[in-house]
Amino acid sequence: MMRPRTKKILFSFSLLVFLFFYIPILFVIIFSFNDSKLGTVWTGFTLDWYGSIFQNKQLISATMNSIYLAVITTIISTILGTLAALALHRYTFIGKKSVEFLFYIPVVIPDIVVAVALLAIYGLLNMSLGLNTAVPGHVAITISYVMLVVLARLSSFDNSLEETAKDLGANEWKTFWKVTFPLIFPGIMAGALLAFTISLDEFVISFFTLGPGDNTLPVLVYSMVRLGVSPEVNVLSTIIIAIMFIVVFVVGLRMRKGGDAK
Amino acid sequence: MIRNFKKAYLLLSPSLFWLTLFLVIPVVFIAIISFTTNGDFGAIIYEFSTKAYTSAFSSLYAKVIWQSVWWALLATVVCLLVAYPFAYFIANAGKWKNILLLLVMVPFWTNLLIRLYAWIILLNNQGVVNNFLMDLGFIEEPLQLMYSPGGVILGLVYGFLPFMILPIYSSIEQLDKTYLDAAEDLGAGPVRTFINVTLPLTLPGILAGFIITFVPAISVFVVTDLFTGGKLLMVGNVIRDAFLVEMNWQLGAALSLLLMILVLLSLMIFMRFTSRKDRKLLV
Numbered sequence: 001m002m003r004p005r006t007k008k009i010l011f012s013f014s015l016l017v018f019l020f021f022y023i024p025i026l027f028v029i030i031f032s033f034n035d036s037k038l039g040t041v042w043t044g045f046t047l048d049w050y051g052s053i054f055q056n057k058q059l060i061s062a063t064m065n066s067i068y069l070a071v072i073t074t075i076i077s078t079i080l081g082t083l084a085a086l087a088l089h090r091y092t093f094i095g096k097k098s099v100e101f102l103f104y105i106p107v108v109i110p111d112i113v114v115a116v117a118l119l120a121i122y123g124l125l126n127m128s129l130g131l132n133t134a135v136p137g138h139v140a141i142t143i144s145y146v147m148l149v150v151l152a153r154l155s156s157f158d159n160s161l162e163e164t165a166k167d168l169g170a171n172e173w174k175t176f177w178k179v180t181f182p183l184i185f186p187g188i189m190a191g192a193l194l195a196f197t198i199s200l201d202e203f204v205i206s207f208f209t210l211g212p213g214d215n216t217l218p219v220l221v222y223s224m225v226r227l228g229v230s231p232e233v234n235v236l237s238t239i240i241i242a243i244m245f246i247v248v249f250v251v252g253l254r255m256r257k258g259g260d261a262k
Numbered sequence: 263m264i265r266n267f268k269k270a271y272l273l274l275s276p277s278l279f280w281l282t283l284f285l286v287i288p289v290v291f292i293a294i295i296s297f298t299t300n301g302d303f304g305a306i307i308y309e310f311s312t313k314a315y316t317s318a319f320s321s322l323y324a325k326v327i328w329q330s331v332w333w334a335l336l337a338t339v340v341c342l343l344v345a346y347p348f349a350y351f352i353a354n355a356g357k358w359k360n361i362l363l364l365l366v367m368v369p370f371w372t373n374l375l376i377r378l379y380a381w382i383i384l385l386n387n388q389g390v391v392n393n394f395l396m397d398l399g400f401i402e403e404p405l406q407l408m409y410s411p412g413g414v415i416l417g418l419v420y421g422f423l424p425f426m427i428l429p430i431y432s433s434i435e436q437l438d439k440t441y442l443d444a445a446e447d448l449g450a451g452p453v454r455t456f457i458n459v460t461l462p463l464t465l466p467g468i469l470a471g472f473i474i475t476f477v478p479a480i481s482v483f484v485v486t487d488l489f490t491g492g493k494l495l496m497v498g499n500v501i502r503d504a505f506l507v508e509m510n511w512q513l514g515a516a517l518s519l520l521l522m523i524l525v526l527l528s529l530m531i532f533m534r535f536t537s538r539k540d541r542k543l544l545v
Contacts, residue, residue, distance in 0.1 A: 002354065002452075003452060006452070010347055010350065010351040011351065013347055013348065013351070014347070014348050014351040014352070014362075017344060017348045017423075018365065020420070021365075021366070021369050021423075022365075022369075023384075024377070024380035024381050024383070024384055024420075025369070025372075025377070025380050027380060027383050027384055027390060028376075028379070028380045028383060031383060040383055040388055040389055040390050040393065041388075041393065076280075079276070080276045080277040080280060081277065083273045083274070083276060083277065084273065084274050084276075084277040084278075086273050087269070087270045087271075087272075087273035087274045088270075088274075090263065090264060090266075090269075090270070091263060091264050091265065091266045091267075091269060091270035092263045092264070092265050093265065093266065093267045093270040093271065094267060096270075099274060099278070101529075101533065102278070102281060102286075103277075103281075104529060104533070104541070104544065105281075105285070105526070105529070106281070106285065107474075107544055107545055108473060108474065108477055108525050108528070108529050108544065109285075109477075109522070109525055110477055110478065110480075110481030110498075110521050110522075110525065111478075111481070112481050112482075112483065112498050112501055112502070112518070112521075113289065113292070113481070113518045113521055113522050113525075114285065114288075114289075116292065116501060116505050116514055116515070116518055117285075117288030117289045117291065117292045117518065118284065118288050119505060120288060120291055120292055120295060120505075120511060120515065121287065121288045121291055123511075124291065136280075136283075136284035137284065139280060139284070140280060140281060140284045140285045143277050143280065143281065144545075145545060147277070148542070148545045149545075152542065197371060201371065201373050203373070203374070203375060203484070204483075208505070208506075218373055218375060221373065221375045221376060221379075222375050222484070225375055225378070225379045225382070225488060226487070226488065228382075228386070229379075229382060229383055229386065229388075229389075233379060234383075237376045237379060237380070240372065240373065240376055241368075241372055241376065244368055244371050244372045245368050247371075248364055248367045248368050248371060249364055252360070252363075252364045252367060253360070253364070
């Protein structure tokens with residue numbers, strides 16, 4: 001349908017966009033193997049920085065904090081988001097439109113507004129900040145994603161299956177665990193994965209609501225990047241990019257095969 | 263669907279409780295703070311005052327606000343112009359479609375700070391580009407590539423381009439191809455088909471992309487922070503400094519509230535003009 005010339009132009013243009021995406025990333029990876037401690041002049045190949053980064057205590061504790069936060073966030077928002085999706089899928093009720101609107105707010109709200117609003121409330125209550133004071137914000141911005149992903153899964157399955165189970169004498173509880181839950185489980189997992197990734201990636205809310213001594217990985221990266229180019233950041237970035245690549249391709253290909261969205 | 267008020271709210275109550283306690287109430291509290299008086303050492307005196315708003319629109323901060331709106335808008339438009347043909351290409355790439363889409367997902371999921379850092383390696387005064395140009399003798403002094411509005415817009419575009427690509431891609435992919443065939447059969451050329459059929463049908467994707475690109479672009483503080491060392495400011499920088507450095511919570515709260523209003527308005531407009539199916543494009 002597309003004219004060959006149009007197709008050629010689109011192809012070249014898209015190639016440029018891909019280069020735009022990946023050339024900067026490529027340079028980070030290259031310089032992570034650079035011998036020089038300073039700046040961006042290539043002096044020789046080394047793996048030394050990879051060795052030293054695994055002994056960086058700050059980095060290890062920030063990584064553990066990030067994982068801890070992401071796990072807690074995922075557990076809470078997966079449960080809450082799934083329950084909400086069930087309610088919105090099954091029932092009509094007064095105020096449904098407003099509830100739906102409320103769930104879209106965290107999707108579009110600037111993270112800095114959530115962050116300073118929570119900081120202000122903590123200040124009002126004279127609460128001291130720590131690792132756990134970041135949990136409310138992380139959960140608040142991830143519930144909606146879980147809800148929307150599970151809701152998408154729910155709306156694609158056949159309601160008559162539940163009705164059949166009920167007709168055959170299963171009570172509501174049994175119907176849920178034997179029929180509904182197994183059917184929406186892939187959706188719940190996708191939602192959980194999304195919540196986990198968003199929490200792991202979240203910087204602004206953590207930056208404002210963590211205690212002074214508690215770093216997460218993005219907060220630590222921020223404080224390192226502010227100081228300029230350094231081999232440690234090159235290595236750390238390369239590792240994170242590599243993990244992202246693996247996760248995106250493994251999860252992405254599997255989900256595409258399974259026919260799921262996201 | 264069943265009408266059941268009680269059961270619905272029983273299932274919804276945990277998340278509504280959480281969102282009310284940790285999102286709605288804090289934001290309302292921010293709204294209240296923005297109308298209080300700033301006391302010594304950042305103390306909040308609960309006396310009505312609109313000083314935060316007058317100072318937000320005073321010459322000092324008004325410049326930052328308009329600058330942010332302008333840069334974010336410019337970056338969003340650039341993203342749109344780049345994303346549409348790009349998404350169109352991917353959506354029509356046949357068996358390569360999924361791989362290409364995953365190649366967009368990698369930068370989408372890689373932390374913004376790391377992706378900005380990648381540009382710092384290229385563009386700073388001792389960066390790859392400046393070194394290259396100086397070695398070739400094109401320039402004597404390093405060019406100030408990052409410390410300019412152009413650098414900031416580059417950072418915004420790089421940071422948020424995937425946000426624009428994904429919803430547009432979804433809306434192009436969902437496009438019913440029979441409409442295109444029909445347009446062609448009725449004698450419309452490719453340009454006319456695009457303007458009269460493709461573009462209107464993918465408008466929800468464009469709208470969704472516009473919102474989820476513009477909102478983070480106008481509120482982000484790390485781009486200006488990392489690229490210009492805080493020499494150029496956006497609203498996000500002012501909010502951060504108001505809360506963490508200057509202890510002028512009223513000003514920070516007022517600016518946050520203005521951002522919030524902007525976002526709610528655009529969300530309402532979006533929900534008004536799109537169907538329920540289209541709302542998935544936001545996520």
